[in-house]
Amino acid sequence: MRAKSRFKAILSIFIISLMTFNLGIPVGATDSLNMSGGNVPGVLVIAHGSPASQDSWNVPVRTVVQELRSQLPYSVELGFLEYLPEEDIHIAVHRLENQGVTRIVAVPLFISSASEHMEEIKYVLGLPSNYTGHEETPGHDGHGGGGSEEELSPVEARAGIELTAGLDDHRLIGEILSDRLQTFSTDPTQEALILAAHGPGEEAYQGAWEKNLNSIGSQLQQKHGFRVIEHGYVAFGQPDVRTVVEQVYVAEQVYAASPVTGILVMPVMLSEGYFTDMKIPGSLQGLNYSYPAKGQRALMPHDNIPGYISTRVTDAVVGSVELKEGGRICSYKFMDAALGEGGEICICAGLAFRAMQQAIRVLVPDAVPGKDRFMAVGPKSHGSEEAFALLLGEGCYSLEDREHNGSYYRYQITDRQTGRVVSVQVRPEVFPANFFPLRQKIKNGAATPEEKQTFKSLRGQVVEKVCWQDSEKLFTVNGPAIPGSGGGGSSSAASPVKPGDTTKAPEIKALAGLPVKVKASLGAILMMENAVITIPANASPADIEVSISKATEIAGLSIPASQQLISDVLEIAKNETADFKVPVSIQLSFDKSGLNTEKYEVKICFYDEGKKEWMPLENVSVDLADGTVRGEIRHFTKFAVLAFPRDTVPSITAPDKCSDILGHWAEAKLKEMLGKGIIGGYPDGTFRPDGAISRAEFCTLAVKAMYYELQPGNTFADSSDHWGKDYISTAVAQGMVHGYSPAAFAPDDPVTREQMAAIIHNILGTGTDIKGTDVSKNIFSDADLISPWAREAFDTVSRRSLISGYPDHSFRPQTHLTRAEAVTVFCKLAEMDKQ
Numbered sequence: 001m002r003a004k005s006r007f008k009a010i011l012s013i014f015i016i017s018l019m020t021f022n023l024g025i026p027v028g029a030t031d032s033l034n035m036s037g038g039n040v041p042g043v044l045v046i047a048h049g050s051p052a053s054q055d056s057w058n059v060p061v062r063t064v065v066q067e068l069r070s071q072l073p074y075s076v077e078l079g080f081l082e083y084l085p086e087e088d089i090h091i092a093v094h095r096l097e098n099q100g101v102t103r104i105v106a107v108p109l110f111i112s113s114a115s116e117h118m119e120e121i122k123y124v125l126g127l128p129s130n131y132t133g134h135e136e137t138p139g140h141d142g143h144g145g146g147g148s149e150e151e152l153s154p155v156e157a158r159a160g161i162e163l164t165a166g167l168d169d170h171r172l173i174g175e176i177l178s179d180r181l182q183t184f185s186t187d188p189t190q191e192a193l194i195l196a197a198h199g200p201g202e203e204a205y206q207g208a209w210e211k212n213l214n215s216i217g218s219q220l221q222q223k224h225g226f227r228v229i230e231h232g233y234v235a236f237g238q239p240d241v242r243t244v245v246e247q248v249y250v251a252e253q254v255y256a257a258s259p260v261t262g263i264l265v266m267p268v269m270l271s272e273g274y275f276t277d278m279k280i281p282g283s284l285q286g287l288n289y290s291y292p293a294k295g296q297r298a299l300m301p302h303d304n305i306p307g308y309i310s311t312r313v314t315d316a317v318v319g320s321v322e323l324k325e326g327g328r329i330c331s332y333k334f335m336d337a338a339l340g341e342g343g344e345i346c347i348c349a350g351l352a353f354r355a356m357q358q359a360i361r362v363l364v365p366d367a368v369p370g371k372d373r374f375m376a377v378g379p380k381s382h383g384s385e386e387a388f389a390l391l392l393g394e395g396c397y398s399l400e401d402r403e404h405n406g407s408y409y410r411y412q413i414t415d416r417q418t419g420r421v422v423s424v425q426v427r428p429e430v431f432p433a434n435f436f437p438l439r440q441k442i443k444n445g446a447a448t449p450e451e452k453q454t455f456k457s458l459r460g461q462v463v464e465k466v467c468w469q470d471s472e473k474l475f476t477v478n479g480p481a482i483p484g485s486g487g488g489g490s491s492s493a494a495s496p497v498k499p500g501d502t503t504k505a506p507e508i509k510a511l512a513g514l515p516v517k518v519k520a521s522l523g524a525i526l527m528m529e530n531a532v533i534t535i536p537a538n539a540s541p542a543d544i545e546v547s548i549s550k551a552t553e554i555a556g557l558s559i560p561a562s563q564q565l566i567s568d569v570l571e572i573a574k575n576e577t578a579d580f581k582v583p584v585s586i587q588l589s590f591d592k593s594g595l596n597t598e599k600y601e602v603k604i605c606f607y608d609e610g611k612k613e614w615m616p617l618e619n620v621s622v623d624l625a626d627g628t629v630r631g632e633i634r635h636f637t638k639f640a641v642l643a644f645p646r647d648t649v650p651s652i653t654a655p656d657k658c659s660d661i662l663g664h665w666a667e668a669k670l671k672e673m674l675g676k677g678i679i680g681g682y683p684d685g686t687f688r689p690d691g692a693i694s695r696a697e698f699c700t701l702a703v704k705a706m707y708y709e710l711q712p713g714n715t716f717a718d719s720s721d722h723w724g725k726d727y728i729s730t731a732v733a734q735g736m737v738h739g740y741s742p743a744a745f746a747p748d749d750p751v752t753r754e755q756m757a758a759i760i761h762n763i764l765g766t767g768t769d770i771k772g773t774d775v776s777k778n779i780f781s782d783a784d785l786i787s788p789w790a791r792e793a794f795d796t797v798s799r800r801s802l803i804s805g806y807p808d809h810s811f812r813p814q815t816h817l818t819r820a821e822a823v824t825v826f827c828k829l830a831e832m833d834k835q
Contacts, residue, residue, distance in 0.1 A: 348383030
């Protein structure tokens with residue numbers, strides 16, 4: 001079948017050497033929207049190729065690639081598999097590498113992904129392949145009607161290469177065939193359509209060809225309503241196209257009670273050439289059928305082909321979402337959700353897909369989750385609904401009517417298995433100025449033709465960002481960033497699902513000093529320039545008025561010299577004195593310029609008027625990139641962001657020196673542990689009993705309380721110079737806790753109450769488990785919020801009365817454990833050992 005070409009490798013090297021002296025870089029090659037971390041994508045379009053004597057087959061392919069160079073933000077090159085050594089895949093790959101490309105997305109323009117040619121392409125690209133070399137067989141594969149084909153060799157590439165699927169049954173390919181048919185079909189309901197395809201070279205590929213052609217037939221049937229749709233093959237495979245036409249003629253014209261008015265034969269070929277102009281007409285000679293005119297017999301030229309290539313590239317760059325359904329893993333691509341009729345990209349669907357993708361990466365980074373594991377809340381639109389229905393299924397999403405502005409595209413995704421929540425907000429800079437006002441004018445029918453044209457341009461800019469921009473530049477993500485701790489899969493920054501719903505809460509722009517009315521039944525999201533206050537529904541027993549103002553007199557608000565004030569001080573007040581029934585969320589912006597995050601830890605704090613000191617809120621989460629920090633509290637007062645030194649080492653302090661434990665509910669137990677030297681206070685003479693205990697502090701307390709011998713050596717990269725490294729090493733060696741990764745322990749992260757239960761369970765060991773019913777459900781009103789991985793631990797420690805809840809019968813599993821609570825648990829553990 002193929003004669004070997006001895007000079008191919010030499011010729012390729014010669015051409016590549018010439019390229020280095022006169023290399024034209026396409027527009028956009030250095031302006032890629034997705035080049036973070038040295039990842040510079042480029043596009044390699046691959047076609048079979050036809051001999052130079054039949055170059056008319058190649059011309060449309062070159063035209064498409066030229067169009068793509070002005071449309072895509074990446075470098076684009078063309079490589080032919082056969083016949084054209086001056087334009088082969090080797091040369092195209094090296095062109096891309098010489099333009100700085102480090103990741104090549106190869107898009108094959110082949111009718112089916114199941115073919116010998118696709119295996120040859122994989123072989124050339126250095127990918128796993130079934131290709132074993134060419135056999136000498138008579139005939140040719142019909143690309144141009146003659147000429148020699150060369151022996152293939154793998155390309156030597158520095159860049160990573162990934163190969164997309166072939167044309168197969170892609171929707172845009174079906175639309176091209178639909179357009180072609182309209183040029184010679186008169187009444188589809190009375191016509192029979194025969195699709196004529198090349199066919200599989202091997203029997204093993206027959207099933208895939210059948211599947212794709214049946215799918216394309218279904219698309220055309222749905223759109224046009226043909227009386228009959230069949231397909232046949234021209235080169236390989238059965239049935240051959242002449243047999244199919246003859247059978248349809250007999251069945252639908254000779255013997256049918258209502259004969260069809262005509263039989264249409266439509267080639268399914270990439271480019272016009274030998275097959276479309278000679279092979280198919282020759283094989284059907286003498287039969288009565290209709291055939292498309294010259295220029296309408298193949299998929300190219302057509303505007304959908306550049307669009308099709310763009311969709312394949314976008315899917316590769318954006319990546320897929322993998323979810324389990326019915327015991328199997330389903331892979332969903334970006335274009336499955338975002339691609340609309342005529343190749344138009346739906347912004348709402350695209351953003352919903354990418355927001356869900358980003359949330360899953362944060363919530364479940366190391367496993368393929370179930371499709372029904374998540375609950376999503378997003379803006380109400382047809383595109384959002386389509387995307388969430390595709391990814392999650394009915395009953396797993398809720399859509400809200402929202403004002404069309406910069407806050408319209410925000411999403412809240414809840415992991416129903418762990419109770420963790422991630423908030424994903426599209427960054428305001430994604431949308432050009434005047435985008436939303438023009439969009440609203442068009443919806444209202446009030447836009448002028450000039451405004452419609454302007455909006456079309458603005459929309460194109462947004463679509464480009466939705467398709468190509470890095471997730472970090474597209475979204476702001478607030479929520480748990482690191483999974484797993486203390487024997488489970490929780491995040492120390494987890495946001496627990498608490499009573500009180502914010503999904504219906506209206507967004508209200510608050511002005512400094514002016515009261516804002518908040519309906520108790522809805523709650524509210526109050527937004528200022530540097531603050532967001534989220535009040536859940538029914539957090540207050542009655543409607544309230546809330547005012548927010550910047551504190552001007554801060555001289556009397558004591559701030560220790562070791563701490564830094566890095567935000568404005570906001571005073572938030574309401575007209576009711578009672579605390580909220582559920583926590584409200586406070587988010588403040590802070591000045592991150594000049595902040596050394598290795599030495600300082602960011603906390604959002606409230607000013608305790610009684611103690612005259614700043615205290616951290618509960619469940620603090622920090623977004624250093626965005627310069628925001630949020631936390632939860634049940635009352636309003638003064639709030640600010642402070643930077644605390646990370647190297648504050650707890651020291652052994654005499655019990656009578658810690659003034660802040662006097663009168664505390666755990667005073668007796670704190671004094672006991674302080675007296676034994678098991679836990680220490682801070683250099684400033686405080687103990688901070690209600691402050692969150694860090695992972696390093698908890699390890700130190702546990703090792704000392706259990707009288708373990710220190711076992712240094714199990715160091716983590718982020719803890720090698722930490723004051724508690726030896727205690728961390730010992731706790732890990734004893735199997736109490738684990739790191740987030742071999743390099744990360746996060747010693748200054750706070751410990752949650754359910755993580756504490758898991759660690760105590762590990763200390764007790766499996767031999768002390770008490771089997772029986774889950775008593776946590778009978779003890780705690782919020783037992784359903786306990787993460788699945790922590791439930792056994794809760795059952796064990798609650799049966800031994802080592803843990804207790806709050807006066808409202810809640811346990812608050814994802815709330816940070818306080819230093820006083822940690823000491824109390826180990827006191828109970830010591831008493832248990834005495835019994």
